[in-house]
Amino acid sequence: MQHHNRQTTFDRTRYYKLLRVGKEELGYDDAFYYGIWLPQQGATQKDGRYSATTLSNTQLFKAVEAMKTKGFKIKYKSGNKVAGPKKTPRKLADDAQSRKIRALWLEMHNQGIVRNPSEASLAGYVKRLKGVEALQWLSSAQASGVIEALKKWQARCTQPATIGAE
Known part of the structure; x- marks a missing residue:
């Protein structure tokens, strides 16, 4: 054969x-x-x-x-791509709720709660939570849900341990 x-x-x-x-x-x-x-x-x-x-x-x-x-790494080109205009990155959502979500995300990163502060990581979290690909596409109610979920996550990770403290 x-x-x-x-x-x-x-x-x-x-x-x-x-x-x-x-x-x-x-x-x-x-x-x-x-x-x-x-x-x-x-x-x-x-x-x-x-x-x-x-x-x-x-x-x-x-x-x-x-x-x-000696350390040379061969970089392979993916052969299935058609030459065309470069894909431009999606513009960041700029509404008040999206800015609040992003601010909470970065604050949680600074506190050591979130490991990866990138926009892609935040988008992945939002997709898992709400099934929506990007912050721009969240409805107001969905964005409020994301904000509340982030606040609860932050509170769980920052509250002092009170088990057996009575």
Whole structure:
């Protein structure tokens, strides 16, 4: 059975690009990269200097692997995205209730109750609580419910322990 997703040919161009990106990411200057590092990987001179194009496929692969051991991380592009206008972040809700919700959230973060103070984290909390994706879409009654829930959470976490204090 033929595997259609398996790469059948070695993509030298891709490995040349990986070497260039790795060189930049690892901070190799030209003198080190061309004078020391490439020859260590097996490169020979071409037009008066060492060149990655003289490496065999195996040597190219091993050179990229060597960069990985030094901390180079390959960043993959997601292939399913269609090029288009960049998605702009949603504007923050600016009504009084949303500002109160955000203020409570940040105050609770400063008290150590909320770990992540980000807007995305707050939106996740609101979604779990009310099933609404964003503060902008909360009705007045829903926003009041969120405010009350945050206040109760804050009170539970900040009240002194009174168990057995009688």
